Amino acid sequence: MIHRECGILKTSYEADMALYPLPIARWTVGVIAALMFLALPLAVGEYYLSLVNLISIAVVGAIGLNILTGVAGQISVGHGAFMSVGAYTAANLAVRLHAPFWVALPLGGLVAAAVGAVIGIPSLRIKGLYLAIATLAGQFIIEWTINHVTWISGGVQASIEVPRPRLFGVAIASQRAMYFFLLVVVVVAIVAALNLMRGRVGRAFVAIRDQDIAAEIIGIDIFRYKLLAFAISSFYAGVTGVLYTYYLGVANYEQFQIGTSIDYLAMIIIGGLGSVLGAIFGAVFVTLMPIVLRYATETVGHLMFAPSDVANVTTNLRLIFFGGLIILFLVVEPEGLERLWRNVRNYFRVWPFAY
């Protein structure tokens, strides 16, 4: 492990931009893959796998939002709504046309991408706060539309039940089956995002993020790339929505309200803006935090509070921790968990020597 960078001299940009920057990275990826595909599903029970599944779904959405906000610098407070677009598209396709899962998944993503691109149109004229508010408006308008147009939402409760997904004639019913399926989706999402970021499109996004007028001057078609960023990001969001729907067995807009949009923003802030690893860290952190907190308050809480108060304490503590952590990270470590991870890695890079 030590001195793994020894003797590796990069002589071309291709080598510097490669997916595997060091030969050892192949081994690391191999080990992680073995852990995720073999060790983890064998070692842990259904409940923990269901948590991992929730994380996997969140990872997809967080990567998508990070492409838009972290890489392309366009803020979206409407990602929850984009997810709901994907969710209802898939649910309607599944129920009305009996579309199989592998059709509903990409179509949900595509419809969300189209809607996201439309919501992203204001980004051509406005940015920063104004864009945040415009996407917030998008969130409310989509929410309202889904809630009020029964043709989309399927009636009073605004929820549509979907059948269990089937792949190759096998129903994905258990958490374990779901786990393998989601893992494949996550891997595809990660690899696609990594390749997007290091390619032409990703560099255009970064140029727009850093200074969009300058980017336009050096010949980047801002119109195209901003909308592309919204479309790609919303595609991820739509897929996330579809996955949630199949995971829960029901599409319901209450899953995708403004709070969800903020959760995902928190993921990329806490995890680290602009990196896939940051999105993963953030998704793990934000998904697990309330569960750990609930476990903690339910174990310790009855010592301090009346049993009837514990639920109240849990929900409100969650909010305080959630908001407090966002602020803490912004003030203390604006580059997020990903930066902390890099610090640790850099420390061990030359360890045990000083430098």
Add this chain to the structure above:
Amino acid sequence: MLDWQFGALLLSNGVLIGLMYSLIALGFVLVYKATDAFNFAQGEFVMFSGLLVAVGLGRYGAPLWLAVGAALLLMAAFGFGLERVVLRPMIGRPVIGVIMATIGLAAVLRGFGPLVWGAATKALPLPIPDAPIVLGPLLIPPIQVVGAATSLVFLAAFGWFFLRSRAGIAMRAVADSQQVAMAMGIDVERYFAIAWAMTGVVSALGGVVWGNLLGVDVQLSLVGLKVFPVVILGGMDSVPGAVVGGLIVGVVENVAAGYLDPYVGGGTKDFAPYLLMIAALMIRPYGIFGKEIIERV
């Protein structure tokens, strides 16, 4: 009821509610004007200060003047401390930093109030009669008149403050360019803190008025969501813009709700202002009275 009477009722209601929105929007404009930061937690400020007053009245049995005075002081101190701890490190960072910091703050305030004082809705009684004032066809709840009047007084006061007073002019200078203001010997950080403290005070007043109207619980912070259409329509750095934006939003949402709700099944009130706002963002993103920002490389 006759058609025009119904319309007039909606209109008058819209105007009064709109002015009450302006009061909340004023807090937002104040901070944006002076510090270039925007407060996504404006609604939570209102909710929290309403909660402070309601708890002071209900739990500790304080007289009204004491409860309101204490809430004003606490909110001013809170704004002051907030600037010092959370917002100062955000200076010079990308926009998303401030947005997320205030969103995080909103979550903390939402959790903190109910955690300490319970989640139940609390009443915030004011010595104002409940019976509506009847003016021909119009039925006007007195609290709305009080709210609108408070709002107008404060809007006028802040208009004067920014145009004439030394501190107000200094704040405008800070907003225009922090560097130049510093070079002219203005204590930039001091005015940042003052602006946040003033926002705390304005929000506390909004909290009293709105808390009386709606009752105090976490839902009260949803009023803050109306601030965005108001400030976008009026212009984020304009005090008159807050008035005009508030009036437009108040009237549009009431009229739209009155005439359209029966056809679309409700919810127009929350939806119409945002639709209007999208249109405004497309046509005139800096608002009716806002300052157009010219960007350079």
